[in-house]
Amino acid sequence: MAAKSQSYKKKITRQLYFSNLLSCAELSHKIDKSLSLTTKILNELIAEGIVIETGYAPSSGGRRPLMYSLKPDILYTVSVAMDQFFTRIAIMDMQNKHVRPVEKFELRLADNPMAISALTDKIEYVIEQSGVSRTKIAGIGIGMPGFVDAQQGLNYSFLQTKGESITGYIAKRTKLTAYIENDSGIVGLAELKFGAARNRRNAMVINIGWGVGLGMILEGALFRGDNGFAGEFSHIPLFNNGKLCSCGKSGCLETETSLFVIVEKAKEGIQAGRVTVLKTLLSGREEDLEKDAETIIFSAGKGDRFAIELLSEAGYNIGRGIAILIHLLNPGIVVLSGRGALAGKIWQAPIQQALNEHCIPRLAINTEICISTLGYEAELIGSAALVMEKFGETIKKGYKPERAINTMNNGV
Numbered sequence: 001m002a003a004k005s006q007s008y009k010k011k012i013t014r015q016l017y018f019s020n021l022l023s024c025a026e027l028s029h030k031i032d033k034s035l036s037l038t039t040k041i042l043n044e045l046i047a048e049g050i051v052i053e054t055g056y057a058p059s060s061g062g063r064r065p066l067m068y069s070l071k072p073d074i075l076y077t078v079s080v081a082m083d084q085f086f087t088r089i090a091i092m093d094m095q096n097k098h099v100r101p102v103e104k105f106e107l108r109l110a111d112n113p114m115a116i117s118a119l120t121d122k123i124e125y126v127i128e129q130s131g132v133s134r135t136k137i138a139g140i141g142i143g144m145p146g147f148v149d150a151q152q153g154l155n156y157s158f159l160q161t162k163g164e165s166i167t168g169y170i171a172k173r174t175k176l177t178a179y180i181e182n183d184s185g186i187v188g189l190a191e192l193k194f195g196a197a198r199n200r201r202n203a204m205v206i207n208i209g210w211g212v213g214l215g216m217i218l219e220g221a222l223f224r225g226d227n228g229f230a231g232e233f234s235h236i237p238l239f240n241n242g243k244l245c246s247c248g249k250s251g252c253l254e255t256e257t258s259l260f261v262i263v264e265k266a267k268e269g270i271q272a273g274r275v276t277v278l279k280t281l282l283s284g285r286e287e288d289l290e291k292d293a294e295t296i297i298f299s300a301g302k303g304d305r306f307a308i309e310l311l312s313e314a315g316y317n318i319g320r321g322i323a324i325l326i327h328l329l330n331p332g333i334v335v336l337s338g339r340g341a342l343a344g345k346i347w348q349a350p351i352q353q354a355l356n357e358h359c360i361p362r363l364a365i366n367t368e369i370c371i372s373t374l375g376y377e378a379e380l381i382g383s384a385a386l387v388m389e390k391f392g393e394t395i396k397k398g399y400k401p402e403r404a405i406n407t408m409n410n411g412v
Contacts, residue, residue, distance in 0.1 A: 008033065008041045010391055013050070016070045017094055017388045018193050021054060023065035042068060050074050070094045076132050077387040078123060078176070080142040081379035082183065083339075084109050084158075084210050084246075086290055089123060091130040091137075092384045096194070099130050102380070106287075109145070109158040116159045116166065120173045127174070138391055140170060140178040141383035143186030145211065150181050150228050179386050183207065183379055184231055187337050188215015189222050189389070190382030195374045196335045203333045204325050205372075206233065207379075208340025208347075210260045211246065212253055212318060215337075218329070234258070236321055253321050257314045259293040259340055265310055266296055276306035297343045311343055312350040319354025326355070326363050337372035338379070344371050 011031045016022060022030070028038040045051035052071055056064040072093040081088045087107045091099040103126045109115050123140065146157025153167030161169050170178040181189070184207040188197070192215075197203035201220050207213035214233035216223040224230055234254035235247050245252035255261060263282075270279050277299055282292045300307035322334055336347050348369055355364050374381060 005041065005044070008037070009045055009050075012038075012041060012045060013070065013075070014388055014391050016051065016068065017391075018385070020095070021057075021067045021069050023057060023067055025065060027068070072097065074136070076130075076137050077384040078127060078137060078140040079380045079383035079387075080119070080123065080140065080144075081186075081383060082107070082109070082119075082142065082144040084145055087119065087122070088380060089126045090380050091126065091132055092380070096381050096384055099132060100126075113160070116161055116169060119159070120170050123170065123174060134174075134176060137176055139387040140174065140176050141186075141386035142166075142170075142178065142180045143183040143379045143383050143386075144180060145183050145213075147229055148180055148182040148185075150179070150185075150224070153178075153180060155180065177390075179390055181382075181386050182213070182228070182231070183209075184213025184215050184233075184338075185222060185224060185228075186215075186382035186386060187213070187378045188217060188231070188382070189385050190374055190378040191215065191335050191337055191372060192217050192222060193385045194381055195337070195378065196370050196372055197333060200333050202329065202331045203335060204322070204329065204331045205335045205337050206318065206322070207338035208257075208259065208318070208336060209338045210258055212257050212321070213338070214325075216329075217331075233321060233325075236324065238317070238320060253317065256317045257321075260289070262296060262310050262314055263289060263292050265313075266292070266307070269306055269310075274306050277302075277304050278307060293339070294342070297340070300343060300346050308346060311346050315347045315350035316354045318347070319351035320358055322351060322369075323355055323358040323364070326359055326367050330363060331367055333368045333370060335370055335372050337374060339376050341372045341375045341378075347371070 012027055015027055015030045024039055024042055025035060028035045042051060050071060051068050054067045054069045057067050072095045075094055077092050079090045079092050085106060085108060087105060089103040093099060105122060107115060107118055144155060146155045148155050153165030155166055159166050166180055167178040187207040188205040191197040191205045197205060197217050203217040205215035207215065211234040214231035216231050235245065235252045237251050238253050239251040239256055241251055241255060243255040244250050245255050266278055266282060267284050278296065281295045296307050296310060300311050351369055372378060
């Protein structure tokens, strides 16, 4: 009975993390247990200082239910957001708030055999600097680019290890359970749980960054495909431009739409004599790639015609790709998320123009195109959600450290 009680507590903890506020009746429905049992478990969690009462729900006629939430500091996640060039690490509480400033550093993944060691060293550093006890950390969630097999803990593109999974390597070093997922899948998970795709049955989440990824939400759940490789939107072959893509093929969507390509086109335009404020703002140095991308987005928001033109051209081509998604999957909403979402509504007009030209009106008319409110924070939030989605589950493969989720008798 004790083991079952701990399992129910973990289920309630998960539900309160994702929903923030729930009544006892709502929790009973979500964990599929009787109201009396749910009430008993809730009272135990309150006595243990894990759950708190937060007042009554707004009146909708009849008796108002008492609402419950988690104490923010009862549990933490280590959230890691990676791209090909830069990595961010955050310690987050149960309200997805940062315990300390985000640790951001350059970490080149391509042809870097030391990347996995450098990443783990930095994770260790961030945990130590946070002052958070490892017994209160539910796990490490990592979003990363490449062909990621989340079940096996492997990335077939980056972070190669010798005969060991990435998750096993990190878990052994940190004594914490680690989970990995493709970065665009992570962004999709964030939007599904906390963002614009919440409570939406079918949604496509476009992750605009150094590539153009896709998180696919089908029938209310993140769709990963047979091996976890679903959503390689960047590599739809749309162009006969002869440009080599990072995947080794040519003419992929990424070759005309990524932020990397936008920066390169900006430099070419400046050299060709285009009149733009970017001429004095872009450094053009490889080490300033991230700063230059943000400068273009910022300048477009301030009305620079050349910057707007660069984003609009990329947006139109992204729209061509979205037209294919609409024809195949008929989503109710397409969310523009990730780093590139900082450009906001500048994307919408060219994407809509592409849909007008390339999409059957009857299919496109009910698909909403919206900008994420999570933006660049989405991958960090999604990495935390990845940990909590697995909270309390048995790990069938890899290292099994003692950690917070196994100490429910002394708190969560």
